[in-house]
Amino acid sequence: MLRIITQQVDVKAELQRICDRTQDEQVLHKEATVREVLQAVKRQGDKAVLHYTSEFDHQLLKAEELRVTGSELDVAYQQVSQELLGAIQLACRQIEAFHRQRVPKSWVQFGDDDVVLGKRYTPVDRAGLYIPGGRAAYPSTVLMNAIPAKVAGVPRVVMVTPPRNEKTIHAAVLVAAQEAGVQEIYRVGGAQAIAALAYGTETIPKVDIITGPGNIYVTLAKKLVYGTVGIDALAGPSEVLIIADEGANPVHVATDLLAQAEHHPLAAAILLTTDPALAKNVQLSVERQLVDHPRRIDTEKAIAHNGLIVVVESLETAIKLSNEFAPEHLELEVKDPWAILPNIRNAGAIFLGYSTPEAVGYYLAGPNHNLPTSGAARYASPLGVETFLKHSSIIQYSQVALNKVAGAIDTLATAEGLPSHADSVRRRVQQDEGNL
Structure with a gap:
């Protein structure tokens, strides 16, 4: 049952427990397994990828079967309904339109004495997208990762996703990838997929950045390969926090809580409300909606362990x-x-107001649904075009400008014990004076 607590209980401690829900004692053991997979793939390439795909996903593949073929991509369109295709295409348009507004522009500024300063943005050469499988198919995650990469101008976008039974990949995932402009798709998941993207194999190319959520093994693998490649974030299980007043519809609030809980048994669903009556009605509605829920077992686990209703004295307290x-x-x-x-x-x-459920943002409003979790929103941001871009500083000094700052540079370089830094300026200034 979804618990209701008041502020007499240590609410902060309970919220912290939920925030820390992924830090189990098995993480060190899992990390050792991931390190083994990473090193094996780094040394053995495709051979290790195929071995671990057999061991973990129970799919016997040959190296030539890793890449999804053109005929499979064509067949996928025949396997999705026109209604689903239309929804995917609408989501593509909405997501692309939003992200095109966020593309940073290179710039230069011209100062006194012919000093030029600026920034130049360029996309990474290769991006690797990890699309989870297992519990469900996620065409929306394909769109949210692939479209910003394409808008950023990444020349080569590579997608990996675990194979299902009979080595297949869900048709909706393949269609979404094609609609978003991804043509290079590999049927591999887990830590071995992250390793293949980070180090490259005979079949799967090495990339510059890896994005996309996954299970604990995928997350640990991304953490361990960071530095060899860039990553977007270390994503944890989904979570929602709702602040509601007496005007909120309890059935709608309950549904929104369940919409997060159904993702995973570790998902978090929290309501902070100023209205005790709403709290009780939401609790009852959650119980009623769970009765015939298609994902009842996982959803009930999430609600029981990481679900919470807190009755607060004011909206100010809820915000805090x-x-x-x-x-x-x-x-x-x-x-x-x-x-x-x-x-x-x-x-x-x-999400603002009574008519804006999280599902609007999850699927097609436009802003990205790859978001910081487990408290990371204190310092991190959603995935976006910027994730796939890097910027270089642009600096140009004229001789006149260099002469003016030479003394300050000399002083700073001497203070830091870096004589060649000082000399690199001093000799240019002396050369210039010699030409006068």
């Missing part, structure tokens, strides 16, 4: 608790969400 928790998804189901928005400091995505 929310900022400390820093949720992945924050719904403001209150009469005037814009009035309290300025006080929200930490959240991956913020």
Whole structure:
């Protein structure tokens, strides 16, 4: 049952417990397994990838079967309904339109004495997208990772995803990849997929950055290969925190809590409300909706262990608790969400008003649904075009400008004990003076 607690209980401690829910004692054991997989793939390439795909995913593949063929991509279109294809295409348009507004522009500024300063943005050469499988098919995750990469101008986008039974990949995932502009797809998942992208194999290319969520083994693998390649984030199980007043519909709030809980047994679903009656009605509605829920077992586990309703004395208290928790998804189901928005400091995505469920953002509003979890919204941001870009500083000094700052550079370099730094300026200044 979804618990209701009041502020007499140590609410902060309970929220911290939920935030720390992924830190189990088995992590060190799992990390040792991941290290073994990474080293094997680094040394043995495809051979290790195929071995671990057999061991972990129970799929016997040959090296030539790793890459999805063109005929498989064509057949996928025949296996999805026109309704689903239309929804995928609509989501593509919405997501692309949003991300095109966020492309940083290179710039230069011209100062006194012919000093030129600026930034130049360039995309990475190769991006690797990890698309999870297992519990469900995630065409939306394909779109949210692939479209920003394409908008950023990444020349080569590579996608990996675990094979299902009979070595297949869900048709909706393959269609979404093609609609988003991805043609290079490999049927491999888990830590071995991350290793293949990080180090390269005979079949799978080495990339510059890896994005996309996955299970604990995928997350640990991304953590361990960081530095060899870039990564987007270390994603944990999904979470939602809802701040609601007496005007919120309890059935809608309950459904929104379940929408996160159904993702995974470790998903978190939290309601902070000023209305005790709403709290009780939401609790009852959750129980009713769980009765015939298609994903009841996993959803009940999430609700039982990481679900919570807190009755608070004011919206100010709710906001304070929310900022400390820093949720992945924050719904403001209150009469005037814009009035309290300025006080929200930490959240991956913020959904305003009674008519904006998280599912709108998850599928096609446009902003990315790859968001910081487990409190990372205190310092991290959603995946976006910027994830696939790097910037270089542009600096040009004229001789006149260099002459003016030479003394300060000499002083700083001498203070740091770096004589050649000082000489690199001093000799240019002396050369210039000799030409006068």
